[in-house]
Each structure stands twice: as structure tokens, then as C-alpha cells.
Amino acid sequence: MALPLPGTPIIIDIGSAYVKIGFAGEPGPRFVFPCITGTEKYKSVMVDVSARSIYVGNDVSRMRGVLKIKHPIIRGEIMDWDSYYEILNYIFYSLLRIEDLSIYPVFYCESPFMHKETKEFIARVFFETHQVRSLIMMPTPLLSLFSVGLTSGLVIESGDGLTWIVPIINGTIIQHAVQKLHLAGVDVNHNLKSLLMREGISITSSAADEILQDIKEKNCYFVLDPNKPPKTGEMFSVPMPDGSVIKVPTYILFQAPEVLFNPGMLGYGNVMNIPQGIIECLRGIDNHYWHDLLSHIVFSGGNLSYSGFQERFESELDPLLPQLGKIPKPVAPLSAVKSELIKLQAVEISKKKEDTCPHCGAFIHLSDEIELCPSCEGVLVLPEIKIKTLGEDKQKIKEIGKCTHCNKDIADTESLFCPYCGKPIDSFKTVDKPEEIIEKTPAQEFSEFMESATKILKFFIPDNLQFAIFNGAAILGSLPSFQQLFITYDQFQTNRELLYRDISEIL
Ligand SMILES: Nc1ncnc2c1ncn2[C@@H]1O[C@H](COP(=O)(O)OP(=O)(O)OP(=O)(O)O)[C@@H](O)[C@H]1O
């Protein structure tokens, strides 16, 4: 695929499990690869003269038998800088193949509360080692929020290593109330492994971790009430990469992710689960914001992709809400959030009118129809972005599924099991229903607290949870007004504080 025009920000989201890479204005990452590196275990095995001494991403997965594998990022922290540098080299020079980085800005998705020294060190690596044109680094929860077109909300971001609960008001993170939970995708992997081992199933392969992760991602789901699990068949067949099949007791498929609501399963006595983390978070915030935050809950991160997660999450959070006491009427009504979104969209409409060709450097007047450079005839890729508006969403029709056994609506048509009755889904009855990222209900009077509590909760769920952060960055990075906030090396050297600029100023 051709490189987009110079000046289009490169988006870099390096997670504990997966690295997502692409360009602003594009609908998803161009490259997604596991965040692993490998070095040769046995030098003599690598006879190929072109063999490198360090491998990255999918190459490591392919050659894992002969490599010593490292996970450079653990629970969001960079633990192995050499591997981290190799990942950056791999991104720029093997995947994107950009010869001259001085014409591309970098949009770096940074994990929340990154140490000042780490942040500035990463900035120096981009400027001094890779000589990028300019840089911006933004905390991932803001990007998750923008991915659904909001500037205020309660972001639940759960990847492989960490779960963050982050309240954001008008584009500003309420830092002191943020909750960081050491409970995420990797813990579900551990639970799955231990449940399988208890059943005498041990996967003996150098790729055991990947196989487990794959079983989890394709088959695990949440039931509504783990104390009354649905009656399902005894065994579920899971094909292995070598063509063999293992039989997994079906209860394991819904027990493994239970650790997210019950961390005690893995012996984590003092770790809060996500609903408890939300109550703790709200306790740290003026209660006049509670209603607004609870009615703008944003999910993000691959670890929340399970079928049945939202329904189960609601049923776990709802009974905890009375612990907060009274929830006053909202200070900022929904309309305020909408108008911010409209502003964001209005800025987006003004597109670049001219630029230089990425192939020959000729100056080009851009129009919607132009596809080839008039001088060298190189293919031009114009960034194009569309931000969802609430109105648009209501008009859009999305197919949702109905379980053929219990007739309940199931949002996840990829799901293998129904989260309500637990029966395997062979086919879906489909019904047309407007896709609503907001389920709109009128604000409730507090006098009917117990009845209204359930109705306060409203969810904003991006189409692709795992790429929500990337997509938020792709939207924001394509706005000309936002691009002005990127800093150059000269600016960084004269005033490092520019790296911490408050982006709420453009909202
Ligand atoms: N369909 C799915 N069902 C369940 N889990 C999934 C699914 N898809 C991805 N995951 C899990 O989500 C996690 C990866 O999500 P994500 O890419 O958001 O995390 P990350 O950015 O690598 O990690 P972090 O942000 O914590 O550093 C992994 O644990 C992965 O197994």
C-alpha cells in the first residue's frame, strides 16, 4: 500500500500484547503484530547467512521453536529497552519502509501516567535516532474517548496487562480519581491455563501461550450469572495448529474470563474488579459529575471483546451503585457533550488544500478527485476521516442477532455461545435495529434512585475495541487544528513542557 502524503501523522500504539501501526485518517491500523522479540537460542541452527540476530513480531511467532522470546512491555511498562528499539526499527524500516522520516510526524499513544523521564526519553529516541518531523504523545484513554466522538466520559480501557478506569471531563483527565487495576487479558490467559491443567489438559508446544490466547479470543464468553450457569454440552472441540483436536469442558470457556469479576480465582486477594474500581473512582470525584460519567461509559481494549461482557458488567455494577448514596442530577446535560462533538466535527471538515508529492516532492494542489501526482504519476493516498455523530448513528441500520434457542438479542454476531442461555449458536435470526452508540433515555429524578440507577448507565462501545485507541488517534491526528500541536525537535529542545500541552484547548 502506498505511503500517504508527507505530513500525515504515523500512529504508533505499542501495547503489552499487540503493536498497532498506521496513519492518521485511515479506518484502522495497517499493521498489527505481537509485541515480542526473539534472539537465537542455538547459534548453529541459524545457518542462513541473511539470518538476523533479533526477530520481531510475527517472525518470532513463526520461528519461536529456535528463539528465546522476550516481552519488552509488561503491564504497560517498558522492561527491555533494547527490544523496544528493535520494535521501532522494525516499524519504520521493515513495515512502513519510510526512507525519510523527516517528512512524517509521529502520533505516539502513551500509556497513562508514564513517568516524565520515560516520556522525554522516548521523545528523544524519535527525534535523535529516527529524526521524525514532529511528535505528539497522548494518553490512551483520551484517544479511546475520541474514538466514539465524545470529549467527556468514563473510560474503561482494558488491554493485555492493565485495566484503567479514567474519568474525563471536557478533554481533561481527572487524574486523582483514575484507577489502575493489574487485571486484564494476561490474567484470563493464566486462569484458562490453570483451569485446563486442573482438568489434566496441558498444551505442550513451544507456542502454548499463543494457542491459549487463541482459544480464549475465539471461544471464551461471559454468562450472566456464574452461580446459575447455563446447561451446555459437556465438551467442546478445539482444533490445534498441528491438525489435532483437544476436548475442553465447556464450563472452562465461561469460567476463564470470570477472573475479571473475581480476581480471587487467581489468588489476587487485594485487587479490585472493574465495577468496584468504578465505585472507587467516582468516590474521588464531585458527585455532580457522577450521573454524566455513568451515562457515558466508554469501553476500549481487546480484553473487553468477550461476548456477553456488557450485559454481565451492567449486572455487576448496578447493585454497587447504591454504595455511592445519592446521585444528583447531572451538571452538564447530554446536549453539552453533543455540542462538543459537533465542534470536533466542524474542525475536521477543513481539509488540506495543497501538499507535496511523497514520491517526487512536487507541489500539488489537492482536490477530492486527484489520485495520481501530475508530475511523476505516483499514487496519492489522501487521508479521509469521518467522525460519527449521534444523529448519523441513529439513522444507520445495523443487523443484530437473535439467539435461536432463547430468542434474546445478541449484539455480537461473531459469538459462538449465547450469553443468556449458553447454548451454542449455529445460526442467527437477524433483526434490523438502529445502531445506537448511545441508548438514549431521559435523565431520571433522583427520588426514584433504585429504579433509575439501571437507566443511568449508558454505554459507548467502539466497533473494534482492540483498535479503539488507534482509531481515536487516527481521527484526532487528521484534524488540521490538532496537527498544529505536534512539536518539532527544536521546540522540544527549547521547551520540553510543550510535550505536555493540554489538548483540551482545541475542543
Ligand atoms: N475477541 C477477544 N476476546 C477476548 N479477548 C481478546 C479478544 N481479542 C483480543 N483479546 C485480548 O485483548 C488483549 C489485547 O488487547 P489490546 O491490544 O487492547 O492490549 P495491548 O494494547 O496489547 O495491552 P495494554 O494496553 O494492556 O498494554 C489480549 O489479552 C488479547 O488476548
Ligand SMILES: [Mg+2]
Ligand atoms: Mg493498549
